[in-house]
Amino acid sequence: MSVMVSKSSPVVVSPAEPRAPAGDVQLSSFDQRIPPFAVTLLLMFDHPIDKPIETIKRALSRALVHYRPVSGRLAGAEHRIACTDEGVPFVGASASCALDLEKVTPALLADLAVAYAGPFCRRADPLLQMQVTEFSCGGFVVGVTWNHVLADGTGMGQFLQAVGELARGMPRPSVVPVRWAAAVRDFPPPTATAERRSLMKPKEKEGRGAFLDITVPSSLIGRVKAQCACTVFEAVAAVLWRCRTRAAVEQPDAPTPLVFPNNVRELFGAQDGYYGNCTIMKSVQATRAQVADGDIRDVVRLIRRGKETLLEAEGSGGAEAGGDLYNRLAVSSWRRIGLDAADFGGGTPARVMWHEDRMVVPECIVCPPWKGKDGVNVQSLCVRLEHAAAFLAELAAI
Template sequence: MPIRRARPAVTLRASTCLTNHKIMSVVVTKSSPAVVAGPFDAGIVHLSSFDRCMGPTEVTLLLVFDQPIDQPVKTIKNALSQALAHYPPMAGRLAATGGDGELHIACTGEGVSFVGASASCALDDDDVTRSALLHGDLAVGYPAEYCSLIDPLLLMQVTEFSCGGFAVGVTWNHVIADAAGMAQFLQAVGELARGVPQLAVVPVRCEVQGSLPCLPPPLVAAMRSHMRVETEELATLDVTIPTSLINRIKFECGGDCTTFEAVAAVLWRCRTRAVISDGDHDASVPLAFPSNVRELVGAREGYYGNCITMQLVQATSGTVAGGEIKDLVRLIKLAKEKVPDIFQNSGADGETGSGGDRDQQQLAPPRYNTLGVSSWRNLGFEAVDFGRGSPARVMWKAHPTVGLVCVLCPPCKGEHGVTVVSRCVKPKHADAFVAELAALDV
């Protein structure tokens, strides 16, 4: 199965009231943003150390549904309004505490920004639709590189296609939730859209004081550094790592290999070969990946705040570019096994005796040499259902200010492999990166 290369990015102007945007041959017509208000309870949510790791950065998700439902814009907007009664922080705003500037979430009920839209194409126009998904105007974005205190914590757009299918674009401030938490919220919106009388999961956002461990300050600082705005010009690519290649790697590893480990190893080696010169065998080329630690730290069921840490795999370019994939898998597995060390002997002051925090401080070296790989598989996005079943496609929408990362997306209908959306190479390295990927599938 060939590796698929995305089309070049298309620059779009910002949306205003009922504007049209042409994406190749696609026209997306948007309504004026409406505010879906939430409950006002005057409460506040104190940010955990996990929340502070993320900072007010923007994340965008696209859910594509090929089975039509009745009036998707109206149906989902109404369900969103009902969901906010169960998730009041989503309708709140960030605010600063006292004179120290420490941020918290104020449950002001100011609401979520919601946009209804229509697209001129059908979802089975594959090439056009794929370009629209990657680079099109199917989601609402924040006006600046970072989310401000006055911005909604959640933005949503529902776009109807000419075939009756629809796409749901969700953009959120990372402080409010990680990907697993947002998947839980969207499942709740789906349940309410279907008329389910009671949510399957009772949401929890404000943990009892001390119930989540305090991450070591060096780790918080390192993760915030990794989340900083990207200034490099990077290529947005949409590729599929074939199932045949993944299965071959698992066989070579004696079955002791997950899909994530196999795909991360492939991306790490291929990108290193594409961007590092042949003579620079000693260059540091770290691989960073997040881990969902809800079970590890005993977070309560239904907790939808941030609960991830970043783990680092250190290696030289010679080791990564010249090594066997199974050896890179082994390095990734060893890093995953060290995740519990972050919390070992961790006290209220955030200090730890494990040394894991010292490893995290190494996230910095040459910025372009570092690759981040994240997985949105098995988090619950694939289970979101607004009335006619699960999405045909779930994907991360890359922002121009986010980079050096690859996101593994849930399976697409009709495709055999793992879809990866990435902004991890400069345009001059894009062809070499895709060629390296293709060379493995032989």
């Protein structure tokens, strides 16, 4: 049975305490490296709170007093944020059934958030949009879609925790937010910004990817960690990279780069409370044969070497090696960045999910622990429909 989601008309939530114009916020060198693509996350809560839509809308308005750039707009060829207080579009919604964490389809995910017109945000678009959907059981979902130029995952986690604190009655956020370019040391801009943005534009020939909601078992992660003395992320990324390469790449000498973001706040002296972007994308180069046919320990070593050489010259994810963009895999971890720490009054989310309906690049999101589930949850658009069965079979067999 399909789930019916009824949405109210969007309202614009502005800061609860209007102030004199705050001027512009200059984007940091990290912000300027990020194409203005949309990111959607969904926080799923199985414990009810009183009037979640009104409670969260009111808390959002209060949070925007402290996070005024969030209610602004990009300006000046995307080199700054104008603190215009134009606000955040907010939608209240209701679903026709109880919240079932096991049965979340791509169609339902799309109904639980407010989408931008395309995968890239326009300058006049809001920097953030929010939807709160109430389910018949009392559970609710907070869908957040934002322009990545505004914040990385760590910054968005900080913002949502602040909204949660205000929803729970705190007078102000526990972390004082910081959002200006000088709050983090400069990082030289990439030499191929135009190329990077061009590569990330949707390619019609790529077609629609298969949305896969999978679990990498703890037993498999433990086995890889025992062999390689590695982290959970390194183990999961190695498994995904190897299985996906085997399923989707045919030529032994084809470049099959792995790309992953790294939080570098400590390396670049970011001030406490800084919520802009502060990540470096690392591209690890390898061929199909190295990844698909080598020992898993060698695959982990490639990933670890990439982390150790983080500040060395970056690649653009395979284009400089002459590779097909489809052969590249991006893996991002949402674990331990604060997205699962938001609490609007009934506890932290039972599940955190990612939503994207078009495979801009092959991508996997490693999500926070799912309540009551063993293993690591991964949501992905990393293979075309014709490669999905082979990819799942590789995961089952490894």
